[in-house]
Amino acid sequence: MTSRPLTPASGGFAMHTVVRFRPAGLLRTARPLVAVGQRMNTTASRTAMMLACLMIATGSPPAWAGLKSLKRVPIPLPPNLGDFVADRSAAIKLGKALFWDTQAGGDGVQACAQCHFQAGADVRVTNTLNPGANGVFDTAPAGATLNAGNFPINNGDVVGSQGIVKSLFVGLSGGPVDSCTPLADAVFPGLRQVTGRNTPLNLNAIFNFRSFWDGRANNVFNGVNPAGPTDPNARVLKVINGVPTPVAISLKNASLASQAVGPPNNR
Known part of the structure; x- marks a missing residue:
């Protein structure tokens, strides 16, 4: 033909x-x-x-x-991971424990799993609306419970994920709740803040070259912050001849580690 x-x-x-x-x-x-x-x-x-x-x-x-399926793709671990992790099995167990630890969120309530436990995504429907770039809730008021009738959303509002009530981080308290100074919030008065982006899947996140929505969590982990090698002053302490000494480190294929130190209370 x-x-x-x-x-x-x-x-x-x-x-x-x-x-x-x-x-x-x-x-x-x-x-x-x-x-x-x-x-x-x-x-x-x-x-x-x-x-x-x-x-x-x-x-x-x-x-x-x-x-092809990711099942056939080798997990891209940092080639020098053994220099920092002595027991991988114990590290995996610790990671799972921290994933569910409500002390990691700063307010004694929020845990990583809060936004990721349902197939790796956030499926909550109450207080999950962000007003978008114009700062105005067009779909429903702040704190509302969404339903099928609210979709599709084409007005700039964003269904995001809850964080904590707006506050200024002061320091660690030694307990499950960090020391923070409450701040006035005209957008989410008395409510948990909602991000302007929905929580991405944590499943298969090990394959992400960069993390965070804007890619600021560098593929190379510097041990201090998400900036990777773009921060020439990033140093961690290493005991050399019995003396804690600031040194620079570099772990490739570690954007998740770069992301993990993004929140100030995780550093």
Whole structure:
């Protein structure tokens, strides 16, 4: 079968590429994708046909043809992780404990899991609305409970994730609640602040080259803050000859570590 050039009915551009193919040849191309004696299911059949059509039309497989499950991709751990972690099994257990620890949020209530426990995302519907760039709640008032009738949202409001009541971090208190100075909040009066972005999945986050919505959590962890090697003054203490000495460190493939030290009470 030979296709004809597509000519628009009224004005516009005509597509001059002519694709020529024979159904019999197409089937011969697709058949080797299935082992002899096996039946090709509907999804596999459609995928094979699609790949065959694209290869015939372009002369090469599409870019996504090489994609594969992350189960087959090695976990990109820092190559020098052993210099900092003596017991990986214990470190994994500690990480899981901290994920559910409400002391990590600063107010004795918020934990990482608060926003990530449901399939890695935040599914709460009460007080999860941010007014967006214009600072005005157009969908519902602050603290409201959203329902299906509120969607889709096209007015600039954002369904985000709850944080803590607005306050100024002073320091650690030695207890589950940090020392903070309450601040007036005209946007979320008496309510937890809501971020302007929804919490991303923590599942497979190890594969993120950079973290945070704007990528500020650097792929290289400097041990101090999210800036990575862009902060030349970042130093950690290392005991050298019995003396704590400031040294620079660098862990590649560690944007999650860079993200973890973003909040001031985590440093």
